[in-house]
Amino acid sequence: MARIINQVAVFGLGKVGELVADLLGESGFKVVGYDAAPRDDLAFEVKALDVRDAAGLRESLRAVDAVVSCLPFHLNIDVAEAAHDAKVHYFDLTEDVPTTNRVIELASDQATTAFAPQCGLAPGLIGxxxxxxxxxxxxxxxxxxxxxxxxxxxxxxxxxxxxxxxxxxxxxxxxxxxxxxxxxxxxxxxxxxxxxxxxxxxxxxxxxxxxxxxxxxxxxxxxxxxxxxxxxxxxxxxxxxxxxxxxxxxxxxxxxxxxxxxxxxxxxxxxxxxxxxxxxxxxxxxxxxxxxxxxxxxxxxxxxxWRAISWTTAASAVSVVELVADGTLPAAGFIKQEDITLEALFSTQAGRHFAEQGKV
CATH class of the missing domain: 3.30.360.10 (Dihydrodipicolinate Reductase; domain 2)
Incomplete structure (x- = not known):
């Protein structure tokens, strides 16, 4: 079955975002990165963007199927609302409760795409x-x-x-x-x-x-x-x-x-x-x-x-993107992390790292 996600925007190319983009590329997605300052040292296309620019934010989503926000939590609501308007799938790493509550509202507002916040370690993998x-x-x-x-x-x-x-x-x-x-x-x-x-x-x-x-x-x-x-x-x-x-x-x-x-x-x-x-x-x-x-x-x-905190967070997020793209998870509405099985996560390209590493 063909993937429903092929092109992904990654917002925020810091400690985790850069690796999220790399892992998405390894998993077969076309990636474009967005950060406050342009960079030319990465293997994927990078564009400068101030996510507080509502028009620029929405324009950046016109050519992609999904967005992964690796930004500070207080910037995620703007990205989620733009994703809702642009009808693209939304993923983030937040643990902020008000942010997630707003994402849930957006997912219940006639959303035709998936909204999967809290895709990091905790919340995320641990759940x-x-x-x-x-x-x-x-x-x-x-x-x-x-x-x-x-x-x-x-x-x-x-x-x-x-x-x-x-x-x-x-x-x-x-x-x-x-x-x-x-x-x-x-x-x-x-x-x-x-x-x-x-x-x-x-x-x-x-x-x-x-x-x-x-x-x-x-x-x-x-x-x-x-x-x-x-x-x-x-x-x-x-x-x-x-x-x-x-x-x-x-x-x-x-x-x-x-x-x-x-x-x-x-x-x-x-x-x-x-x-x-x-x-x-x-x-x-x-x-x-x-x-x-x-x-x-x-x-x-x-x-x-890569530091442990970086790769574990990034691999968890990319695994969820893969599962939505391949149809294992719903293509529309709010996705709870606890509705994802560990077996499914281990089956993804990014999730295999968890299956292979960490035994004590």
């Missing part, structure tokens, strides 16, 4: 993993999802490096978290319910953070007693962040905290992405807990070594 495991249970009690993007060789009290958006990190630490408790949706403070986690002998800590579940609380309300998402860090990290936000009274100065983190904990190349999904319930008539644990490290793709 696909958790939901795929949950489908194998007869009865569900809990779904616990955890992700951590960390330096392999940490230093200092924070044990951290900003390999991802500082704005996103601060938001997930401060915004309230949606969870399921006793089967009902609740909002609880971030950086609470801390617990100890061991992965391949590495001691970590996990605490609730916002945005990682996407639409899963709505999907599983009344079906699962407990559902939550936590971020993994090295021991002591969250105590230091509480000191920063609370004792130094910086909760209302998010931009300042983000800049401080970038200055003090710049990116590293030797990073690792930890994935920990656990589902409890009844399987074949007996209580059971199933764990899916991975540790993804930097990977060579097309002759270049």
């Amino acid at each position: 696909i993993i958790g939901a795929s495991i949950a489908k194998t249970f007869d009865e569900l009690r809990s779904i616990e999802l955890k992700v951590g993007a960390l330096p392999q060789n940490p230093t200092g009290l924070l044990g951290y490096a900003i390999n991802w958006s500082p704005e996103g990190v601060v938001n997930e630490y401060l915004n309230d978290c949606e969870v399921l408790r006793q089967g009902h949706r609740q909002m609880v403070p971030a950086m609470t319910e801390k617990e100890r986690v061991l992965i391949a002998g590495i001691e970590l800590e996990a605490a609730l953070t916002s945005g990682g579940l996407g639409t899963m609380c709505e999907t599983y309300e009344g079906r699962v007693s407990r559902l939550d998402y936590k971020t993994l860090r090295y021991p002591g990290h969250f105590d230091q962040m509480h000191f920063l936000f609370d004792e130094l009274n910086l909760r209302e100065r998010r931009d300042l905290v983000g800049q401080m983190l970038v200055d003090s904990k710049p990116p590293v190349n030797d990073d690792v992405v930890y994935i920990h999904a656990a589902v409890e319930g009844v399987k074949t008539g007996k209580p059971f807990r199933e764990n899916h644990v991975r540790a993804y490290k930097p990977l060579d793709i097309s002759g270049r070594t």
